[in-house]
Amino acid sequence: MEYQHNPVMLKQLISSLFNKNLNILSKNEKKIFVDGTFGRGGHSKELLKFISPNSKLFVFDRDPQAILEAKKLSLIDNRVHVIHACFSSMREELYNFGVLKNIDGIILDLGVSSPQLDQANRGFSFMRNGPLDMRMDNSCGMTIAKWLSSATLEEIYKVISKFGEERHAFKIAKKIVAVRQLHPINTTNELVSCISDVIKNNKPGKHPATKTFQALRIFINKELEELSNTLPTAIDILKPGGILAIISFHSLEDRIVKKFYNKVSNIDPIYKKIPISDINIPSPVAKKLKKITPDKDEIKLNPRSRSAILRILQINS
Ligand SMILES: C[S@@+](CC[C@H](N)C(=O)[O-])C[C@H]1O[C@@H](n2cnc3c(N)ncnc32)[C@H](O)[C@@H]1O
Missing domain, CATH: 1.10.150.170 (Putative methyltransferase TM0872, insert domain)
Structure with a gap:
């Protein structure tokens, strides 16, 4: 049986990666993107529609079934590079590809996918009887x-x-x-x-x-540690102007993302306490762009999206 996943805030997330309207996008530029949570590739497949033939998309997932699906996609699209690993290891995994500090955008669509919830044998769902597993x-x-x-x-x-x-x-x-x-x-x-x-x-x-x-x-699955450890890495491996777009599904995750975005987009409070002239104070590394939630139509079509929050951050140039 084919298990499906409805990608959440698909258009909003993809346009946020370019920080411009998709209709006016130049599709000739070489871009490098990372999808840290491939799932069934909803976001990745949409992104591939907007990037040039010489662009690259690195996709991660810790779930072996998601990786099988990603490999199928990489067979028909040579821009896709598949990595079976936790997204927290993206710096080490991407090192050999020579793309660090040259990445245009990173997507994290957190939590579990619908196929993980729908398959009783994964043990994620209280609605389906199965072995009590829950490992991604x-x-x-x-x-x-x-x-x-x-x-x-x-x-x-x-x-x-x-x-x-x-x-x-x-x-x-x-x-x-x-x-x-x-x-x-x-x-x-x-x-x-x-x-x-x-x-x-x-x-x-x-x-x-x-x-x-x-x-x-x-x-x-150490989900909150994964997220907390990945945020500073993501900031560090993106290029100036690069975008970090994260969809979270509950307050514990969103709190971590929000706190981190606030921290890196503001001047470090330590500088308020020391006598130092303004020109010597380092500027914040990034700026917060939009916070987006799904509209009523999406929630009606895909009730799982109701608690989603997309937060976007851009590295300062
Ligand atoms: C909500 S789904 C992503 C769905 C995907 N955006 C799509 O449109 O099909 C989350 C996926 O992220 C994976 N995942 C969650 N935490 C992860 C982590 N720390 N490292 C790698 N993959 C992770 C899960 O296994 C799952 O497949």
């Missing part, structure tokens, strides 16, 4: 089932509370620890029933397992 790169590392089998009550509580902002985190953690003494928690349904047993009156329309599943997924 399921070729290595520890599954969340394995972690839950040995983590302490306090560790489980902290993860659910910190990465899910779940107010029932302690009750859920206690239940998990009690249930795993009776039998291992190996499937998504088994985890869902632990949660449903302790959350009785959740908000209407919101599944009681939403926050816990989000928390465990973020934790086991």
Whole structure:
């Protein structure tokens, strides 16, 4: 079965990479772009329509299935270079291509793809019964089932509370620890029933397992560390005038992006405290461009886009 992913804010993201209207774009210039989160290539394929034959697009994903799809694309388009790695390693991975400091734009469309959520055997979804896996790169590392089998009550509580902002985190953690003494928690349904047993009156329309599943997924894939480590690298490897465009899907991610963008687009506050003349104060490395959210039509067509926020940053020339 073919699993699809609807790219979020497709046109807005692609035009932000050029910082100009796509209709007036010159398609002859050589450009170098990086898509750190290929998924099913929705954004990459759209971008390829606007870049010249001698341009390059480096695509990353940690998911082996996404990489298979990316390789299919690279067979029919020689501008595409596929790298199976976390986006946090983009500096090391791109070093040998001699493109560092010469990159025109980097895209990060964070979180999970629809195919990851839709395939029960990936264990990401509380709606589908499957093995409790949740690894984006399921070729290595520890599954969340394995972690839950040995983590302490306090560790489980902290993860659910910190990465899910779940107010029932302690009750859920206690239940998990009690249930795993009776039998291992190996499937998504088994985890869902632990949660449903302790959350009785959740908000209407919101599944009681939403926050816990989000928390465990973020934790086991180290998603926030990946993002925090990548932001300074991205700034450093883009060329002057280069664009960093990031779509986040929840407040934990967006907070990191927003704080970083504010930091690099403002004069370092340290200079307010030392007696130094204005001309000696280094200018900020970048400037914030737009913040964009999906319009009503997109949210109607693709409800998954409703919490998306696209933030764009440009390196100062
Ligand atoms: C929301 S999807 C991207 C969808 C893509 N823009 C499209 O249009 O098809 C996120 C993808 O990023 C990948 N991913 C998430 N975190 C990653 C990381 N730290 N390094 C590499 N890939 C990552 C996931 O495996 C997933 O395939």
